[in-house]
Amino acid sequence: MKRKSPDADALGGHLCFAVYSTGxxxxRVYKPILDRLGLTYPQYLAMVILRGEDGQTVGELGDQLFLDSSTLTPLIKRLEAAGLVTRRRDSEDERVVRVTLTDKGRAVAEEAKCVPGEVLAATGRTPEQLGVLERAIVQLRDTLRANAA
Amino acid sequence: MKRKSPDADALGGHLCFAVYSTGxxxxRVYKPILDRLGLTYPQYLAMVILRGEDGQTVGELGDQLFLDSSTLTPLIKRLEAAGLVTRRRDSEDERVVRVTLTDKGRAVAEEAKCVPGEVLAATGRTPEQLGVLERAIVQLRDTLRANAA
DNA sequence: CGAATATATATCGCGTGCGATTTTATCGCA
DNA sequence: TGCGATAAAATCGCACGCGATATATATTCG
Incomplete structure (x- = not known):
């Protein structure tokens, strides 16, 4: 079957599609690596954040991940079901749920420290090159967020 | 509630998260615009590709979108249910399904031509600036795809 | 020709994302 | 104090993405 080369015409010049398809x-690069840890990519992100500071609330996690409780609550419940975190209402403010790593969760979070190195290799670039690109994309993201309806 | 500023620490320096969160x-920028057309973002992409060349196969669409039939088949069926496309087996090769815009679909695809301009405005950047960024990201994407397991 | 193989699409299950709504708790303020 | 407004999570429905599998058609090769 004759196939078009990707990006043949219509989608070229669409930065949004470049970002979408790069995601x-x-x-695809993360999947086999994270499979070994039994995590999905968003779950991995949550574990990295908790490794940095444990006992954060659902809302604090959401602020950093740009995700909402409607996405995070089920995700965190799956982490809980896997025995990686506990969920507890804050006694000071019963509206708030605090998420804490279990021993097993902390062990997985430590193991996860080797993930970025493997991904770096797949980019075929230096950390400096990636840093330049990252800053440009983050600036774009923040502009988009500021201009979103 | 005291909240961390996004990207406080743990996720800074992760290009993958920059790409993910920019997506x-x-x-969020596209959603209200595409809602007016009754399309989701991946549906919009498919319509743009068909506007460029009609009657493409599911596989050809997938090659350009980097998506698989398990994602595309349901998506295209929803476009069909909305009366925007027709799906027909190719008489030369009965394995292949060709997707063709209906009159209504072509009309929507024409309307969609105004979308990029609105999105451009939300980026607060010139097309030239975006072009530079796009090329860098596309190169990264292609490297990642080449190095994916 | 016919069996093995390859190809194109479809189906299924699971985990996101997100808009809309609900529930529970806290706060502001008369 | 009490009541309306605000805030934090949770719930629900829908549309992706994708791995694994199934099905139907084409192709290859003995």
């Missing part, structure tokens, strides 16, 4: 590509 | 931000 898909990143996911 | 979410783009989606």
């Amino acid at each position: 898909l590509a990143f996911n | 979410l931000a783009f989606n």
